[in-house]
Amino acid sequence: MPSQSSPATPVPPGAPPVPVPPAHASAIDPEGVPFRRVSDRLTTLRLIERGLGGLVFLAAASLPLVLRLAGVWGGYPDWLAWALPSAVLATVLWVLALVPRQVRAIGYAERNDDLLVRHGIMFHRVMVVPYGRMQYVDVTMGPLERMLGLSSVHLHTASPGTNAVLCGVPAAEAARLREQLSARGEAKLAGL
Amino acid sequence: MSAAFTGGAFHTDSADSWHRVHPVSPLVRGWVAVAAVLFIFGRNALDSLFTGRPDGRDISAGAPPAVIAAVVGAAIVVFGTGFFLSWRFTRYQVTDEHVHINSGIIFRQQRRARIDRVQSIDVVQPLVARAFGLAELKFDVADGGKSAFRLSFLKLDEAKRLRAAILARAAGVAVDPDAPDQVTEAPEQHVLALSPGRIIGATVFSSLSIVALLVLSGAVALTAWSGEIGVFIGFVPVFIGVGASYWKAITGDYNFRVALSPDGVRLHYGMLETRAQTIPPGRVQAVGISQGPVWRPFGWYRVHVNVAGYGDDRSDHGNRTVLLPAGTLEEVMAVLALVFPDPGVDNPVDVFTAGLRGPGNRHGFVHSPRSARWIDPLAWRYNAYRATSTALLCRHGVIFRRLEVVPHERTQSLSLRQGPLMAALGLVDFELHSTAGPIKPVVHHVALDAGRRLFDDQAARAATARRIHSAEHWLATAPSATPDPQEQQHAN
Numbered sequence: 227m228p229s230q231s232s233p234a235t236p237v238p239p240g241a242p243p244v245p246v247p248p249a250h251a252s253a254i255d256p257e258g259v260p261f262r263r264v265s266d267r268l269t270t271l272r273l274i275e276r277g278l279g280g281l282v283f284l285a286a287a288s289l290p291l292v293l294r295l296a297g298v299w300g301g302y303p304d305w306l307a308w309a310l311p312s313a314v315l316a317t318v319l320w321v322l323a324l325v326p327r328q329v330r331a332i333g334y335a336e337r338n339d340d341l342l343v344r345h346g347i348m349f350h351r352v353m354v355v356p357y358g359r360m361q362y363v364d365v366t367m368g369p370l371e372r373m374l375g376l377s378s379v380h381l382h383t384a385s386p387g388t389n390a391v392l393c394g395v396p397a398a399e400a401a402r403l404r405e406q407l408s409a410r411g412e413a414k415l416a417g418l
Numbered sequence: 419m420s421a422a423f424t425g426g427a428f429h430t431d432s433a434d435s436w437h438r439v440h441p442v443s444p445l446v447r448g449w450v451a452v453a454a455v456l457f458i459f460g461r462n463a464l465d466s467l468f469t470g471r472p473d474g475r476d477i478s479a480g481a482p483p484a485v486i487a488a489v490v491g492a493a494i495v496v497f498g499t500g501f502f503l504s505w506r507f508t509r510y511q512v513t514d515e516h517v518h519i520n521s522g523i524i525f526r527q528q529r530r531a532r533i534d535r536v537q538s539i540d541v542v543q544p545l546v547a548r549a550f551g552l553a554e555l556k557f558d559v560a561d562g563g564k565s566a567f568r569l570s571f572l573k574l575d576e577a578k579r580l581r582a583a584i585l586a587r588a589a590g591v592a593v594d595p596d597a598p599d600q601v602t603e604a605p606e607q608h609v610l611a612l613s614p615g616r617i618i619g620a621t622v623f624s625s626l627s628i629v630a631l632l633v634l635s636g637a638v639a640l641t642a643w644s645g646e647i648g649v650f651i652g653f654v655p656v657f658i659g660v661g662a663s664y665w666k667a668i669t670g671d672y673n674f675r676v677a678l679s680p681d682g683v684r685l686h687y688g689m690l691e692t693r694a695q696t697i698p699p700g701r702v703q704a705v706g707i708s709q710g711p712v713w714r715p716f717g718w719y720r721v722h723v724n725v726a727g728y729g730d731d732r733s734d735h736g737n738r739t740v741l742l743p744a745g746t747l748e749e750v751m752a753v754l755a756l757v758f759p760d761p762g763v764d765n766p767v768d769v770f771t772a773g774l775r776g777p778g779n780r781h782g783f784v785h786s787p788r789s790a791r792w793i794d795p796l797a798w799r800y801n802a803y804r805a806t807s808t809a810l811l812c813r814h815g816v817i818f819r820r821l822e823v824v825p826h827e828r829t830q831s832l833s834l835r836q837g838p839l840m841a842a843l844g845l846v847d848f849e850l851h852s853t854a855g856p857i858k859p860v861v862h863h864v865a866l867d868a869g870r871r872l873f874d875d876q877a878a879r880a881a882t883a884r885r886i887h888s889a890e891h892w893l894a895t896a897p898s899a900t901p902d903p904q905e906q907q908h909a910n
Contacts, residue, residue, distance in 0.1 A: 383831055
């Protein structure tokens with residue numbers, strides 16, 4: 227019986243062979259836990275999503291410039307017309323540049339009693355969700371995610387504070403994770 | 419009503435036996451509408467009867483008596499039919515495992531709750547229901563306070579008997595083989611009562627009074643500045659609102675009594691609408707003790723609880739999450755001993771006093787390191803935590819002081835957070851997730867090493883505590899260190 231909560235466990239049976247450690251180990255990671263990374267295709271997905279969002283922003287911010295160049299809005303200050311879209315462009319590029327590192331920083335680890343999830347490069351967060359506390363597991367897939375063969379796994383406990391989302395898990399791994407989590411949740415089920 | 423309730427015995431129902439609520443209930447629920455209709459038409463009728471204006475200048479006031487009689491008759495028929503149907507279509511049933519409630523005339527609703535998931539039971543008596551000797555039975559399941567199950571209205575005795583029966587089954591009490599129908603109501607043991615003076619005092623010396631004073635001085639200042647009394651009169655609705663808040667706070671908590679019965683902690687309170695709230699043992703997810711600056715000279719504290727069914731429910735007449743509206747330290751300790759019998763330390767009074775007053779590291783509390791004073795110049799020696807063998811205590815704040823207590827076995831999940839500033843100072847925030855409620859336990863600005871150790875230890879402590887306390891039926895399985903059969907079975 228898995229009674230001791232050991233800090234780390236060997237890779238559970240049926241897991242993908244090689245866990246790739248997250249690129250950005252932070253100071254708050256528990257020691258000796260082999261985190262597994264989510265798929266690198268999440269980078270593509272996020273780049274597309276955030277790139278599209280950024281384009282919309284950029285279009286809105288460039289509107290005064292276009293009007294100014296078209297001569298419709300003559301009184302608009304020249305420097306502001308250029309500064310606004312440039313600032314937005316710089317922000318969008320910065321956000322996009324962060325995406326690969328952010329994706330590499332997402333990691334999860336299945337331990338004997340609980341699941342660890344880590345996020346973030348500047349704002350770190352490590353969360354531990356005991357299997358016995360999981361009320362249900364959601365696996366969702368949007369159209370873009372479907373194209374890339376990815377899923378998102380949400381873990382829900384009785385607490386609204388448990389905000390454990392794993393984005394960019396390959397579909398097969400997500401299905402395995404869901405089964406694994408449900409089975410372990412069942413085995414360790416505690417009331418509330 | 420049904421024979422099941424006679425003679426103090428209580429059968430659980432078979433699948434096809436149903437009960438109805440008391441026939442007067444729709445009237446008790448809908449009396450406001452009836453009263454409004456009666457008031458409008460009654461006043462007009464009286465007007466026309468006594469003043470007898472024959473010329474009919476004002477049509478609404480001078481309608482002929484026949485019309486009035488017809489309208490009143492129609493109203494009686496409409497309300498009567500509505501009430502009858504509403505009564506007729508509301509049925510309930512308590513079986514060994516479930517409570518069923520069917521209701522609704524056009525939009526039918528059938529609800530079923532598992533008895534062993536019942537988190538708490540209230541017996542509520544609004545003023546009108548009290549006049550009829552009726553009570554509403556209201557119970558929560560763990561859905562974050564979204565919707566409670568209500569049975570309104572039953573005779574008070576029946577409501578109490580039903581409560582006892584549901585709680586006994588939720589507790590997993592073995593049925594007595596000699597008298598399987600017998601569910602005697604659990605006797606109550608008085609613990610403490612708050613005097614009216616305390617309730618009024620606590621309300622007067624609360625943040626509400628600060629708001630009231632601010633509003634009053636604002637009104638006076640504006641009046642003096644503009645020199646018109648009309649400005650002051652314009653504030654009257656605000657004053658009425660403030661007065662209503664006082665009234666609500668005082669009548670809501672009036673006669674607050676805490677008692678202990680084998681099926682849980684029983685809270686009685688209310689002046690006009692009375693409420694008897696039962697929280698079974700082990701359903702309290704977290705306890706929070708707080709004190710504002712105005713209460714400090716009086717030494718009063720307020721105690722809140724997180725119960726899975728209550729959620730953040732502040733709407734439903736007063737605050738159901740309050741375990742003690744204003745109590746001294748002794749009273750707080752007495753109440754804590756009920757919901758949290760084993761504090762896990764030898765000197766609970768000292769530890770909790772240190773937890774409520776601070777500052778410093780006395781009695782095992784660990785406060786933020788010196789580097790935290792850059793973020794938290796006032797409170798860094800007050801923000802502290804201590805893990806006892808049964809619970810985690812989190813202390814906060816200089817001006818508004820709080821102590822949060824979470825039993826290890828009620829921990830849902832944990833997280834550590836760190837932003838760039840905190841990383842530079844070697845600090846980390848430790849969060850503990852409890853069910854929805856007023857208490858959101860967190861330890862701010864822990865030293866990095868201590869925080870990481872706390873994270874690991876707390877996860878291990880929670881796992882161990884869960885194995886020991888995994889019983890849903892709190893009376894059926896005596897708490898012991900043996901793992902429950904379910905887990906053994908899965909381990910094999």
